[in-house]
Ligand SMILES: Nc1ncnc2c1ncn2[C@@H]1O[C@H](COP(=O)(O)OP(=O)(O)OP(=O)(O)O)[C@@H](O)[C@H]1O
């Protein structure tokens with residue numbers, strides 16, 4: 001486990017380093033390993049630049065992620081190929097991306113539950129999915145299926161807006177029998193997407209509910225990301241209830257936040273969402289990102305950053321506190337934090353696809369680091385109270401934002417390497433201090 005964020009070495013808490021003075025007492029300290037688990041529809045992204053007419057002609061809705069049948073997928077793919085519009089093909093899926101990025105950042109294990117074609121030809125989409133996934137993502141628990149994995153036509157308009165057309169293949173055929181209870185219950189978190197709930201009669205929804213049941217039984221945090229506002233808009237009340245019943249940590253963007261709560265103002269939307277879950281990560285494109293959650297009054301920590309105005313005045317006052325579950329707080333109160341894009345955003349945004357998934361993987365890294373630290377150093381003063389995360393709201397915002405920046409600056413939604421050891425933006429003197 002690498003510890004999260006861009007910090008100098010003294011912040012990297014080397015829990016496996018041995019102190020010569022205590023060597024006699026503790027001859028060998030073997031760090032206990034940890035992992036996180038997630039469920040996804042196994043998908044490849046087929047990316048193409050198209051005009052608005054193309055989107056209308058194929059019966060799609062700009063900005064949405066829609067399921068299409070085989071005939072529509074065939075027509076769409078034929079036109080993309082005939083006009084040579086396909087620019088890239090990547091392994092995708094919102095949780096697949098998140099787990100891959102988590103494993104790349106943390107240099108640690110994540111377990112993906114999903115399906116995989118039983119017979120794989122070299123060069124096929126299934127083959128490329130496997131090749132493009134970090135070796136730290138454990139794919140040994142995928143369920144073999146007779147049929148192809150899903151295809152996600154990722155259509156990018158001139159304005160940068162993305163429209164997804166999903167040809168399901170066998171992506172929703174995951175059955176509850178392939179959810180490993182022990183792995184879910186021993187994990188640091190279980191991460192899911194709202195897309196899993198729109199599988200119709202296919203079994204992946206049951207598989208997700210089974211995993212949620214296992215996680216809740218063991219007190220493992222359930223983390224949900226809300227794929228697209230169109231899905232939430234269909235029935236916000238249902239989603240509110242779903243979150244209240246099943247979710248501890250919610251990730252969304254500002255549009256999904258509005259669809260869920262009715263509030264356009266992000267702080268008010270986060271404030272409302274905290275009535276249903278314990279921790280919220282809300283990305284807001286060029287406006288950066290927000291976090292909101294709970295902390296107990298006796299362990300709150302004031303910020304040293306300027307206090308920020310907003311619909312909740314001076315909302316970031318206690319952003320140096322660490323997030324906690326509401327039920328673990330003696331005197332719970334809400335904490336909010338915000339950060340503007342790292343360095344104002346990259347000079348050239350290559351692709352916004354997956355920037356939100358990147359932010360979530362940073363949050364998961366921080367949660368997993370806390371779990372790792374607690375498992376290995378349970379008597380540390382850090383664990384005098386039960387925190388959900390290793391770092392403060394402010395620090396996680398910084399880290400998540402930094403990871404999003406890295407995703408924006410490259411083509412693929414999946415990181416090809418972890419963050420640089422040293423930030424170029426910081427002077428040499430900073431590192432020497
Ligand atoms: N135009 C931009 N300029 C600067 N930073 C940006 C821009 N767009 C996104 N970001 C950064 O990326 C983060 C996530 O972006 P965004 O809110 O667009 O995610 P998203 O809509 O959830 O994306 P996805 O669904 O593709 O994962 C933001 O919080 C911000 O840090």
Ligand SMILES: Nc1nc2c(ncn2[C@@H]2O[C@H](CO)[C@@H](O)[C@H]2O)c(=O)[nH]1
Nearest residue numbers: 041065092093094152164195354413
């Ligand atoms: N699991 C899943 N991922 C999707 C869906 N639609 C779009 N995405 C993914 O969302 C990612 C960007 O967040 C892309 O890489 C897409 O693969 C869907 O219906 N299900």
